[in-house]
Amino acid sequence: MTSDMADKTRPLIIHAGFHKTGTTTLQRTLRENRALLKPHCNIQLKWKVRPLVHATRGYSTWRDPLSLAKVSLRADEYWAEQPTYKNRGLILSAEELAGHMPGRDDVPDYRPAIDNLREIVTAAQRRYEKSGQQADVRIVMTTRQADPWLESAFWEHVKSSGITMSLEEFKTRVRPAADTRPLLQELAEAIAPVPVIPLALEHWQALPLGLASPLLDLVGVPPKTRDKLVPLPPENTRLPQPVLDELLDLNRKISDREARNVAKRALMDAHERTLAGD
Known part of the structure; x- marks a missing residue:
């Protein structure tokens, strides 16, 4: 069955990164408003995709065929458990789908995100093709300007790992990973025609619902529901x-x-x- 003959699912929005781009506030906003959003979309966060996240993080470390095959397997298992999404959409938000945050010795950059997300998208397409549907997948990647991202990433590593280098050393080492534009272009080419939608934290954070707003637009939440949603203050502040x-x-x-x-x-x-x- 060709894609133009198949029925489309409702939008399947996969927010897969990047770290330190307002993701905690976004996810708490979705979680706290889940009841109001339920008629329009299924909200799923990291705890719903633990096996898949374990695999994507593993591949970002090892970067070998076996680890990537595990991503494919876990992605197939995840989508097999999902409904048809004929009547409402999906917002899946888990920045670890892109892998580990760069900065550790074994994670110099975000390049594994391209392979991780290609496997996740392909698995979705396989699953819905079997039921005569076209998976309307859209990848959302939240971004942040380089210097604020580097500082936030460094201090997060300080808090959660044994990193000992200085902030300036970290900036010098990790700065190439802070410019995600080339990587997002490669990702778009790798999964075309599935769209890759970048959302800059600086552009959206001043709105009442912050980065949740464009995700709700993409999944089609109507204004009368949006007006009832409760905005939340920034989470996971430094x-x-x-x-x-x-x-x-x-x-x-x-x-x-x-x-x-x-x-x-x-x-x-x-x-x-x-x-x-x-």
């Missing part, structure tokens, strides 16, 4: 600079991973207690 500096100092001083993580957790817990007024 820790104060003195706390971040202490975390980096702990990374440099404590070589044992378990002991380091305990010390860092205690520091962040103390900061949270201070905010709570305890």
Whole structure:
């Protein structure tokens, strides 16, 4: 059956990255408004695609055929569990579908995202073709200007890993990955005619619903429903600079991973207690 003869699914919106581009706020906005959105679209976040995310992150590290085959397998399993999407659409938001965030020794860039997303798109097309449908997949990638992204990515690595380099060293090393425009062009060519839609954080963050707004446009949520949605303040905001500096100092001083993580957790817990007024 050719694609012009097949019935299309409702829009299947896959928001697959990038990290540190307002994704936490976007996902919480979708989650908190799930009940109102349910008649129009199925909202799925990272916890719904854990096996697939595990595979995409694995491929971003190992970059070998076996790891990519696992992505294909997990993508087939994911789509096999999905409904026909004849009456409502899908918003799947999980930045780890692009793989790990660059900056670690074994993850220098986002290039594995191209293969990861090609496998996910192809799996969707296979699944719906079997039921006589054309999968109306649209890939959304949220972006951010290079310098703010590099700073945010660095301090996230400081918080969650044992990174010891300075911010300036990190910027020098990772800056090529901060310009995602060439990669998005390659991705668009790799999965054409499936559209790749870049959304700049700086353009959308001032709107009441932020980056959720264009996703809701793409999936066709009507204005009368949009007017009832509850906007949320920014999530996952950066820790104060003195706390971040202490975390980096702990990374440099404590070589044992378990002991380091305990010390860092205690520091962040103390900061949270201070905010709570305890």
